[in-house]
Amino acid sequence: xxxxxxxxxxxxxxxIATTATTKVKNKMANRNQVTVRHSTEIAALYQKAGVxxxxxxxxxxxxxxxxxxxxxxxxxxxxxxxxxRKENKGRPSKLTPKDKSRILRSVQTLRATDGSFTSxxxxxxxxxxxxxxxxxxxxxxxxxxxxxxxxxx
Numbered sequence: 001x002x003x004x005x006x007x008x009x010x011x012x013x014x015x016i017a018t019t020a021t022t023k024v025k026n027k028m029a030n031r032n033q034v035t036v037r038h039s040t041e042i043a044a045l046y047q048k049a050g051v052x053x054x055x056x057x058x059x060x061x062x063x064x065x066x067x068x069x070x071x072x073x074x075x076x077x078x079x080x081x082x083x084x085r086k087e088n089k090g091r092p093s094k095l096t097p098k099d100k101s102r103i104l105r106s107v108q109t110l111r112a113t114d115g116s117f118t119s120x121x122x123x124x125x126x127x128x129x130x131x132x133x134x135x136x137x138x139x140x141x142x143x144x145x146x147x148x149x150x151x152x153x
Contacts, residue, residue, distance in 0.1 A: 032062045039071045046072035094132050095140060102126040103140050 034042070038060060045051040045059070056068050063071075095103075106125035110117040119137045123129040128137065 034063055034067050034071055038063075039074065040076070042068060042071040043074050043076050047076060094136060095128070099126065099128050099131070100140055102128065103137060107141060 042056055042060065045056060046053070051059075053065075053069055053072060056072060057065060060068060103122060103126045106122050107117075110121060110125060114121075119134045119141070120129065122141065123132065123134065123137045126137075
């Protein structure tokens with residue numbers, strides 16, 4: 001298939017419909033994520049070359065109809081140069097580095113004074129009881145204990 005866009009010529013092989021893409025786990029496990037390359041190709045074909053949505057579905061059978069039309073309508077100039085999904089670092093931690101060190105310090109203090117203690121006591125001693133849950137305190141404590149045990153071996 002040969003497509004002429006303004007003064008540029010784009011040649012798109014017919015094998016592009018069978019191009020394998022990486023699967024990303026999401027709510028729709030049976031569908032592939034549209035790659036940046038395919039997204040820009042879909043937009044160019046639809047907007048510049050006038051390829052119909054039905055024809056795009058035939059060219060890219062691995063994507064759903066909704067995905068094809070969503071990417072076909074995207075402005076061409078605003079297409080990202082790279083995949084920004086990889087830049088997401090995830091949910092930020094509720095504990096600051098200072099809070100983490102306070103938890104570990106309070107564990108040492110409680111061991112020296114009481115001997116046995118619970119995670120709510122650790123949170124109160126560290127001053128993070130109103131900020132985080134018991135589970136967060138236990139995860140931080142267990143993570144530090146696991147790291148300490150692995151460093152000694």
